[in-house]
Amino acid sequence: MIVTLVVELEDKPGQLLKVIEPISKMGGNIISVVHDRHKTTPMKRIPVEFVVDIDSEKLLQLVERIRDAGIHIRSYNEVRLLATASFLLIGHIIHTDLSDTVNRIDETGFAEVVELHITMPKLNEPSTALITISAKGKDELRKAVGILREVCEKKDILVIEPLNEDLL
Amino acid sequence: MIRIAIFGFGTVGMGVAETLELKRPQIEREVGEYRIVAVADSRSSIYGDFDVLDAIREKSERGRLPRDVRAEELFDAVDFDLLIDTTPTNVFTGEPGLGNIKEAIRRGIDVITSNKGPLVVAFREIMEMAERHGVKVGYEATVGGAMPVIKLVRKDLAGNRVKRVRGILNGTTNYILSRMEKERMPYSQILSEAQELGIAEADPSYDVKGIDVGAKLVILANSVFGMDARFEDVRIMGIEGITPEAFEVAGERGYTIRLIAEADENGKLEVSPRLVKLTHPLAIYGTLNALLVETDLAGEVFVIGRGAGRSETASAIISDFVDIYGGGSSGN
Numbered sequence: 001m002i003v004t005l006v007v008e009l010e011d012k013p014g015q016l017l018k019v020i021e022p023i024s025k026m027g028g029n030i031i032s033v034v035h036d037r038h039k040t041t042p043m044k045r046i047p048v049e050f051v052v053d054i055d056s057e058k059l060l061q062l063v064e065r066i067r068d069a070g071i072h073i074r075s076y077n078e079v080r081l082l083a084t085a086s087f088l089l090i091g092h093i094i095h096t097d098l099s100d101t102v103n104r105i106d107e108t109g110f111a112e113v114v115e116l117h118i119t120m121p122k123l124n125e126p127s128t129a130l131i132t133i134s135a136k137g138k139d140e141l142r143k144a145v146g147i148l149r150e151v152c153e154k155k156d157i158l159v160i161e162p163l164n165e166d167l168l
Numbered sequence: 169m170i171r172i173a174i175f176g177f178g179t180v181g182m183g184v185a186e187t188l189e190l191k192r193p194q195i196e197r198e199v200g201e202y203r204i205v206a207v208a209d210s211r212s213s214i215y216g217d218f219d220v221l222d223a224i225r226e227k228s229e230r231g232r233l234p235r236d237v238r239a240e241e242l243f244d245a246v247d248f249d250l251l252i253d254t255t256p257t258n259v260f261t262g263e264p265g266l267g268n269i270k271e272a273i274r275r276g277i278d279v280i281t282s283n284k285g286p287l288v289v290a291f292r293e294i295m296e297m298a299e300r301h302g303v304k305v306g307y308e309a310t311v312g313g314a315m316p317v318i319k320l321v322r323k324d325l326a327g328n329r330v331k332r333v334r335g336i337l338n339g340t341t342n343y344i345l346s347r348m349e350k351e352r353m354p355y356s357q358i359l360s361e362a363q364e365l366g367i368a369e370a371d372p373s374y375d376v377k378g379i380d381v382g383a384k385l386v387i388l389a390n391s392v393f394g395m396d397a398r399f400e401d402v403r404i405m406g407i408e409g410i411t412p413e414a415f416e417v418a419g420e421r422g423y424t425i426r427l428i429a430e431a432d433e434n435g436k437l438e439v440s441p442r443l444v445k446l447t448h449p450l451a452i453y454g455t456l457n458a459l460l461v462e463t464d465l466a467g468e469v470f471v472i473g474r475g476a477g478r479s480e481t482a483s484a485i486i487s488d489f490v491d492i493y494g495g496g497s498s499g500n
Contacts, residue, residue, distance in 0.1 A: 086421060088443060090414050119413045128413045130421060158409040160418075160425060162443040163334070163450065 001056040002031065002082065006074040007066065008045035015071070019050065022065040028054035047074065083141040084114070084134040085164070087148065091157035093118065093127050104151050111135035111144035170199065170493060171248040173206035173215075175239045175268055176255035180282055180309075181207070182224050183478035184252055184485050189220050195486060199493035206246045208239035210255075210264070215246045239264070243271055250492075252485060253281040259383045259399050262289030273297045273305075280488045282309035282481050284383040288399050291390040306488025307391075311384045312337055312457045314480035315473030319491065321392050321461060328463035330392050332432040337384045339455030339475040340368045340375040341407050341427045345441075346453040349424050352412040367455060377406035378439040381429045385439060389431035397437055405440040418443055424451050 009015040016035075023030060031051040039047055054062060056078075063076060093101070102113045115132035133148070135141035145161070152159045172188070174181050185204060188195065196202065206215035207223055212233040214223050227233055237245055239255075251272040255265045266286035272279050273294070281287070286294060287307055298305045308318045312335070321330060336342050340362065347358045359376070362368035374380045382402040389395050407427050418425055423443040428450065430438050444451045449470050452458050457475035462468050474480045 086423075086443070088414055088418055088425070090409055090411055117417065119417055121411070121413050126409070126411055128411055128417050130417045158405070158441075160410075160414070160441050160443055162423070163428060163448060164445065 001059070001078055002051060002053050003059060003076055003078055005050040005052055005063075005066075005076045007048055007050070008041055008043070008072040008074055009048055010045055011040075016048070018069040018071050019048070019066055022062055022069065023050070023052055023054070026054065026058050026062050026065075028052045028058070028062065045072065082134075082136060083138045084132060085141060085145070085162055086115075086130055086132045087145075087162065088160035089129045089131055089152060089157050090160070091126050091152070091155065093129050093157060094120070096155035096157065101148075101151050101155070101157075104147055105133055105144050108140075108144060108147065110140040170202040170250055171205045172202055172250045172252060173208070173242060173246070173248040174204060174252045174254065175208050175242075175265075176253060176283070177207050177209040177227055177233065178254065178256070179478050180481045181209070181252075181254035182227065183482040184254060185220050186224055187479070187482040187486060191486070195490065198490045198495070202493075205248050206242050207233065208237075208242055209233060210239075211236075213237045213239065213242060215242060239268060240271065243275065248277060250278045250280065250489075253279060253283050253286075254481075254485075255283050257283050257285040257383065259285050259288045259379060262286040266290060266294075269294060269305075270297065273301050273303050276301055276303055278304045278306075278492055280306040280309075280485055280492070282307075282485060284310045284380075284387060287387045287390075288383045291387065292396045304492045306485075306492055307387065308488050308491075309481045309484035311388050312459060312471075312473065313339075313475040313477060314483040315457050315459065315471050315475065316484075316487070317388065317459055317471065318391055319487070320469070320471060325461065325463055325466055325469065328465045330433065330461060330463050332430070332462040333388060333392060333459060334428055334430045334450065334462075335459035336426055336450060336452060336457055337388075337429050337459070337475070338375055338378075338381045338427065339457060340372070341378075341381070342452065342457070343367055343455045344376070345407060345410070345424075345426055348410065348412055349415045349419070352415065354412055355408065355410060376408055378404040378427065381427060381439045385429040385431055385437060388429075389437055393431065393433055393435075395435065402437045402439060404438075407441055410441055419446075422446050426450060426452075 007019055034049040037046055106112045111133055114134045118129040120127040133144050135144050204220050213235050214233045253265045262285040265283040269279050269286050311317045344358050382404045386397050386399055389397050424446055425441050426444045428442040458472040460470050
């Protein structure tokens with residue numbers, strides 16, 4: 001399973017290693033580490049986000065080991081949404097009930113709209129939106145795209161799909 | 169001596185005739201001696217012993233050829249071995265090319281065509297007829313103009329399983345989208361400029377509604393995947409709804425928008441505007457055509473080149489001509 005793990009590290013040498021070591025020893029694979037020095041906590045600690053691929057049975061043990069090393073764990077969650085793709089919508093997106101369009105994806109339970117960026121040049125002229133959908137997997141993403149196509153066809157909205165079919 | 173008849177004597181037909189005359193020494197080295205024995209347009213013709221360059225001049229100046237005999241009547245008026253069909257495309261009926269092509273095949277005459285219509289309407293029928301009558305049919309000019317597509321897949325990539333083909337097969341729409349991207353001007357304005365420049369037809373609907381690309385995709389898919397697809401089987405969306413703002417929003421994320429034709433081994437047949445990463449090989453500009461072929465052995469093969477146009481189409485037709493008669497491979 002893929003997990004995001006957010007820890008808070010003190011700003012002194014060797015802290016990162018206290019997290020990496022147990023992950024490595026338990027056979028976990030680190031997919032990414034995001035280290036943001038600009039978001040220090042009131043305790044002067046730095047939040048660091050790990051994305052780790054690890055056996056689901058070993059997760060709690062891993063969390064325990066990291067805590068034992070004296071590291072503060074802010075949160076850990078299974079990553080639910082794995083496949084993401086962006087689409088362009090062109091048409092009367094707002095006048096045709098945008099929230100309904102988004103809800104139709106969100107209410108599937110396996111996919112959701114994670115980002116929406118709309119440009120409206122003029123009132124009553126077609127607007128453009130970049131919509132990003134994330135889903136539990138590729139199959140689910142494909143299903144969500146099917147729903148998007150269907151909804152937009154009824155509303156006369158043009159859907160421009162991406163060419164990177166690694167996802168679709 | 170290969171005797172050739174050219175049906176359809178517009179820009180393309182005249183371009184082919186001219187190329188056959190002007191490049192004669194080079195082409196004859198490949199195929200042996202040949203002669204154009206008949207030429208016909210929709211209303212008039214010339215056949216027998218005539219000078220081809222004079223016929224081109226006459227057609228250009230007077231708008232017609234000297235004799236009133238119609239194309240379909242030429243089958244009985246003069247003997248020939250090869251029909252070069254450059255008549256206009258109708259993707260719904262296939263005519264007038266379809267009738268002429270079938271008649272030629274029935275009589276054992278080889279065919280080279282630049283006309284998409286007959287192959288969109290009756291691809292399998294034509295190929296089966298040709299097989300039965302032992303004649304060759306060349307149609308490289310129908311897809312991608314000068315860009316070698318059909319023979320690339322059928323011959324050069326022989327032995328490969330083609331998994332998917334994706335491409336840009338219409339220069340006019342690619343030109344319009346390229347300029348929309350760079351200049352952020354509305355579609356209608358660029359279209360009228362393209363018409364003035366002669367890049368877009370007076371009636372642009374064949375191009376911008378995706379009909380031309382849909383027809384090419386049918387031929388390509390039938391040829392590559394052995395389908396028996398028809399024009400109605402293609403899901404087609406054109407480029408008319410695309411706004412300049414769409415390029416802005418797409419560009420912020422590193423994408424552009426291109427009209428992409430796509431067919432795969434599972435039967436997908438689609439023409440639609442797509443978000444294309446600016447770093448992707450299909451993010452090409454201007455009137456270019458391109459095709460990305462995905463295969464099991466050779467991996468991805470990419471071709472790019474100039475699409476339809478007088479000399480580009482002639483190039484594809486001559487390529488078929490050499491393929492059919494050259495190198496002693498065909499036995500004709």
